[in-house]
Amino acid sequence: MDSILFGKEQSFENPFPEQHKPTQHKPAKILKTDHQASGSSKQEYNNQGTHTEQRLPKSIMPKMDFHDFYGDDPKVWLDNCKDFFDMYNIPEGMWVTAAKVHLKGNAGKWYQAFKQNNSFKSWTHFCYEVEKQFGSEDYNAYMDQLLDLRQTATVEEYTTQFQSFQYGVSIHHVGFDEMFFTKQYIRGLKDDIRVMVESQMPPSVIKAAALAKIQQQQAERAKSKHKPAGNYKQFHQQKHDPKTGLQPTISWKD
Secondary structure, eight states, X not given: OHHHHHHXXXXXXXXXXXXXXXXOOOOOOOOOOHHHHHHHHHHXXXXXXXXOOOOOOGGGOOOOOOOOBOSSOHXXXXXXXXXXXXXXXXXXXXXXXXXXXXXXXXXXXXXXXXXXXXXXXXXXXXXXXXXXXXXXXXXXXXXHHHHHOOOOSOHXXXXXXXXXXXXXXXHHOOOOOHHHHHHHHHHTSOHHHHHHHHHHOOSSHHHHHHHHHHXXXXXXXXXXXXXXXXXXXXXXXXXXXXXXXXXOSSOSOO
């Protein structure tokens, strides 16, 4: 009897089985748009002190060319290099190698001469040597061009030249406020345009340029109204044609 009961007990299932927690399936990761991801990136930057960005998989990353460097605006080129490395997750140990093969023209010749007795110890050292060689005089050159610039053609052409020098100065020195550039922009305008723009006291170069364009358009319309319809001299200096014997139909008295 005991054996029978024992056998039956062996076949019984535990009426109180161990309860397992249900498996929690993590929701599928949704690829956020740039607008949605910007908020989370900013929060992570504030909390952890580091900035992380949403990156596309390498399989769908658009192909972008690595720009060559010929010696102009080294700060801009080096900044673009850093963005390229971050976008394609290039290891920092390969940054110098990837960048130096794109030194062309005088920049390429400088590197060939430099590497005979020197080597780049790091990316920071590479940036320092490139800026020292090609960007040491950029600030002075941009500032001189900015201070000497005067309008000789249209407002649009003058504005484009001025902003090029303005941005060049700002790259190397951040101590100048918008009012400095605005005053200098107005000072370089033609006299007839400068007087009107200066009286409006614009707060920025963009606002001053808009006012200058308006004054230029008004001056052009005023000239077109006072411009004679035809050539006055050609109309009143008609001569007698000996072949036809015809006289001008309208005399200067009429």
